[in-house]
Structures are given as structure tokens and as C-alpha cells.
Amino acid sequence: MSDAEQQGEEGAGIIKKFMFVNRKAPYGTIYALEGLEVVLISAAFDQDVSLAFVDDGVYQLLKGQQTKGIESKNFSPAYRALEGYDIEKLYVEREALEARGLAEEDLLVDVQVMSSAELAELMAAQDVVIGF
Amino acid sequence: MLHIVNKSPYERNALESCLRLAQPGSALLLIEDGVYAATRGNAAEARLKDAMARLKVYALKADLEARGVAGRVMDGIELVDYGGFVDLACGQPNCQSWL
Numbered sequence: 686m687s688d689a690e691q692q693g694e695e696g697a698g699i700i701k702k703f704m705f706v707n708r709k710a711p712y713g714t715i716y717a718l719e720g721l722e723v724v725l726i727s728a729a730f731d732q733d734v735s736l737a738f739v740d741d742g743v744y745q746l747l748k749g750q751q752t753k754g755i756e757s758k759n760f761s762p763a764y765r766a767l768e769g770y771d772i773e774k775l776y777v778e779r780e781a782l783e784a785r786g787l788a789e790e791d792l793l794v795d796v797q798v799m800s801s802a803e804l805a806e807l808m809a810a811q812d813v814v815i816g817f
Numbered sequence: 818m819l820h821i822v823n824k825s826p827y828e829r830n831a832l833e834s835c836l837r838l839a840q841p842g843s844a845l846l847l848i849e850d851g852v853y854a855a856t857r858g859n860a861a862e863a864r865l866k867d868a869m870a871r872l873k874v875y876a877l878k879a880d881l882e883a884r885g886v887a888g889r890v891m892d893g894i895e896l897v898d899y900g901g902f903v904d905l906a907c908g909q910p911n912c913q914s915w916l
Contacts, residue, residue: 710850712850712883713850714850741825741828744853749887750883751883754878754882785827785859
């Protein structure tokens, strides 16, 4: 019997591995913000949560976002608050950064930069993968 | 003609189609997620640079600032505010949004 199943019998609930895959730029569509809301909700259920940023999703983490001019909420500081919800596994695809002329130091939160192949392995090891 | 592109060059081919079909002497305004095309080192940089020989290219400043890329704009692209957006639209006989 796995650890997760044993915990379930003790009433603590089964812990599954959830990965949220963020592929959209912020502000242009609602996906990035909605994805972040779901991540924060998931934190309340004591699951093993990780976030992956690929494609235009890496733009969500860019430093220096100033949204006053477009009268939208700047939700980028919330990524730094994830740590407080015990969400500390943030993965960024190196290929996505490079294709956009970006580097790890351009990001506003500590992340693990990894190759597509490494990220693919992590994805394959999840119980649940949810894309935004 | 004022061409308006609001999609990321990585996500849609709106910019690509616009650059293919825009006539010399037209203006191109990048707004919303379209402004990522105006940043140095992006995938569309070379194509946009080529196009700048025949098109005047603008980008909306508020959208660059919102996305944290106002300091990464390629040389030769003029930044405009919302008033400048209106001036561009009024200054051209017509406009086309590449949604």
C-alpha cells in the first residue's frame, strides 16, 4: 500500500501530484489570472502542487510589470506569495525563455530552469496535469 | 492603412499575415500581447526589422509597461500613448485589426 493510500485511511486525505501548466501571456487573455486563482485554491487542499511555465507563460513571471496604464490588476506579485502557501516548485522551460530573449534573472521569483526533456519527465510523473 | 496587431507572435500568425499583406508606406501598431513582437531577441525580430524598411512601426506604451517589457523595445519602433493611438487611426484613410 502506498503512503498516499495509508494517509487516506487515516483520514488525512490522499495527496496527489498536481501540475499546473501555464502557457499564456498575462493580461491579453484571462487564462494566466484564472490559472493563478486555481493554484491558490489548490493550496487549501494540501496537495503536492507544482507550476510549469512554458511558451508565452514565461511572460507571466517577468519583472517590472506596471499595469496602471491599462487599468488592469497587476497580479505578478502573487507569484512571490506562493511560497507562503507552500507552493515552491516553479519550473520554467529554458527553451521558452531563450526563444523570447529572456534569462532567469529577468524573472521576479525563484524558479528552476530546465530543458524541455527534463520538464517532460516531470509532467509524465504527475497524477493530474491542468493546463491554462 | 493602419494595421493593428494585438496577438503574441508566438501564439498566433496575425503579425506574420499582417507583414505579408501590408503595403509599403502603411503604419503598424502593436498593442496588447502584440507588443511582445517589439522586444529585442524575440522570434519575430528579424522579420519586423525587415518590415520596418517599408512600414512605420509603433507600439502602445501602456501595454509594454503592463508586461514589464518597456525597457526591451527594439530600435526604430515609436512608442505611443492612447492619444497617439487615436491620432494614428485618424491620420490614416482606414485601419485593419488582425485579430
